[in-house]
Amino acid sequence: MAKxxxxxxxxxxxxxxxxxxxxxSERPYVELGLAAIRSxxxxxxxxxxxxxxxxxxxxxxxxxPGRAMIKHLGATGIPIAQVENASxxxxxxFRQACIDVxxxxxxxxxxxxxxxxxxxxxxxxxxxxxxxxxxxTAPVAHFxxxxxxxxxxxxxxxxxxxxxxxxxxxxxxxxxxxxRQKERSMADVLEPPFMAGPLTRLQCCPVGEGAAAVxxxxxxxxxxxNIDSNRLVKVMASVSxxxxxxxxxxxxxxxxxxxxxxxxxxQSGISPDDVDVVELHDxxxxxxILYAEAMGLCGEGEAAELIATGAFDIGGRCALSPSGGxxxxxxxxxxxxxxxxxxxxxxLRGEASLRQQPNAKVGLxxxxxxxxxxxxxxxxxx
Amino acid sequence: MTNANExxxxxxxxxxxxxxxxxxxxxxxxxxxxxxxxxxGSYGKSLIESSFLLKGTLLSFADIMPGTDTSFLLSTIELExxxxxxxxxxxxxxxxxxxxxHGRIETIEDKPAIRFYGIGE
Ligand SMILES: [Zn+2]
Numbered sequence: 001m002a003k004x005x006x007x008x009x010x011x012x013x014x015x016x017x018x019x020x021x022x023x024x025s026e027r028p029y030v031e032l033g034l035a036a037i038r039s040x041x042x043x044x045x046x047x048x049x050x051x052x053x054x055x056x057x058x059x060x061x062x063x064x065p066g067r068a069m070i071k072h073l074g075a076t077g078i079p080i081a082q083v084e085n086a087s088x089x090x091x092x093x094f095r096q097a098c099i100d101v102x103x104x105x106x107x108x109x110x111x112x113x114x115x116x117x118x119x120x121x122x123x124x125x126x127x128x129x130x131x132x133x134x135x136x137t138a139p140v141a142h143f144x145x146x147x148x149x150x151x152x153x154x155x156x157x158x159x160x161x162x163x164x165x166x167x168x169x170x171x172x173x174x175x176x177x178x179x180r181q182k183e184r185s186m187a188d189v190l191e192p193p194f195m196a197g198p199l200t201r202l203q204c205c206p207v208g209e210g211a212a213a214v215x216x217x218x219x220x221x222x223x224x225x226n227i228d229s230n231r232l233v234k235v236m237a238s239v240s241x242x243x244x245x246x247x248x249x250x251x252x253x254x255x256x257x258x259x260x261x262x263x264x265x266x267q268s269g270i271s272p273d274d275v276d277v278v279e280l281h282d283x284x285x286x287x288x289i290l291y292a293e294a295m296g297l298c299g300e301g302e303a304a305e306l307i308a309t310g311a312f313d314i315g316g317r318c319a320l321s322p323s324g325g326x327x328x329x330x331x332x333x334x335x336x337x338x339x340x341x342x343x344x345x346x347x348l349r350g351e352a353s354l355r356q357q358p359n360a361k362v363g364l365x366x367x368x369x370x371x372x373x374x375x376x377x378x379x380x381x382x
Numbered sequence: 383m384t385n386a387n388e389x390x391x392x393x394x395x396x397x398x399x400x401x402x403x404x405x406x407x408x409x410x411x412x413x414x415x416x417x418x419x420x421x422x423g424s425y426g427k428s429l430i431e432s433s434f435l436l437k438g439t440l441l442s443f444a445d446i447m448p449g450t451d452t453s454f455l456l457s458t459i460e461l462e463x464x465x466x467x468x469x470x471x472x473x474x475x476x477x478x479x480x481x482x483x484h485g486r487i488e489t490i491e492d493k494p495a496i497r498f499y500g501i502g503e
Binding site for chain 1 (some may be wrong): 464
């Protein structure tokens with residue numbers, strides 16, 4: 001019978017590293033990626049030859065960028081693969097690394113993500129077209145339509161919507177790896193230009209460059225490599241899903257998120273009330289409201305008011321997007337999902353400094369990708 | 383009057399878009415599906431070209447890039463046969479989510495194009 005990851009060999013996150021998300025620079029992707037990888041190895045206290053398999057989440061770099069990068073760590077001949085799954089590429093590379101360890105194929109695996117934005121991919125744009133618009137509708141248009149519909153149904157205001165961005169910029173201002181590190185007031189966030197519908201510029205995530213890396217390993221490797229057992233974070237669930245056909249008028253992103261997250265809860269025995277920190281796909285402010293409800297973190301129609309009144313701040317009942325999320329930390333595509341695992345691991349270890357959610361024990365990472373796909377991981381402090 | 387790639391036309395005086403109906407599960411698709419039905423997986427002769435009347439309900443709309451030369455009102459519309467489409471609103475009067483709406487074929491920048499309006503317009 002099929003098993004979930006929790007029923008297989010335990011998998012631990014033992015090393016994390018980032019290269020700051022930022023506007024596109026002249027630095028080659030190899031340099032960004034190596035910085036994150038070396039930092040993850042140092043954090044784990046292991047060396048590159050200890051790593052037995054490698055997955056690179058990337059959507060924009062073209063064919064086979066992985067070996068051209070990792071050869072600079074010393075060519076050890078390990079199995080590698082690029083993982084492309086749109087915005088969820090980095091989440092999917094993490095899942096592949098977890099699967100390698102859970103199955104017993106290797107004891108130590110690394111997932112990384114690196115990207116530099118380029119022109120959008122045509123195949124991805126075809127994913128969801130139902131239009132006679134005759135011009136390409138960007139993701140911001142899709143989420144503006146969802147935002148206006150949600151606002152009409154729930155009665156929330158533009159200030160409610162903007163409060164997501166105010167919170168996430170406040171968190172991002174405390175994160176040295178965030179692309180946007182400036183606190184923004186409600187007035188700042190509501191300042192035009194409007195990109196689409198109620199979404200102003202600061203309610204849309206910046207897409208820049210960056211890199212993230214995570215080391216996962218088995219219990220045996222923890223012992224053999226003398227990895228600090230006080231800093232272990234266990235992977236409790238890894239769920240990957242793609243869009244099904246929903247009834248007409250359904251908000252696809254919420255429906256897909258709900259079913260994927262609840263599968264992860266089922267597999268792990270974790271309930272929404274247990275979750276202390278969440279990194280989710282807040283590419284646009286409305287998404288955090290929709291997904292908080294879809295994840296069962298509050299009732300339907302309640303998220304906006306709870307966000308506006310601080311319940312999901314750092315120090316609140318559950319910290320949503322403590323890294324700053326996609327809105328402030330940024331969304332360099334390939335690294336984003338791996339970067340979420342970095343933030344959650346930091347939080348669960350109690351090493352998040354000024355961004356620390358007190359007493360964080362359980363974290364949830366969530367990405368959606370155009371297509372549509374959804375990836376959810378639940379992590380727990382050991 | 384037809385557009386370049388025949389995705390809409392006038393039929394008996396009424397504007398329609400050309401989509402696909404799945405003979406196996408009755409689902410209506412726009413744009414047309416060619417390779418297989420997303421609901422039931424049927425393909426080949428099960429996929430029948432059908433015309434859909436441009437009448438439906440406004441599920442949402444949003445001003446895209448307001449205040450710029452390229453701004454337009456984008457909408458999501460559920461047609462009477464269940465197909466959900468994205469379309470541009472041409473209305474000059476206020477519309478609200480949940481309103482009934484209908485589409486017309488117009489000439490925009492020398493090309494035929496569809497615009498949706500409120501029922502009174
Ligand atoms: Zn069918």
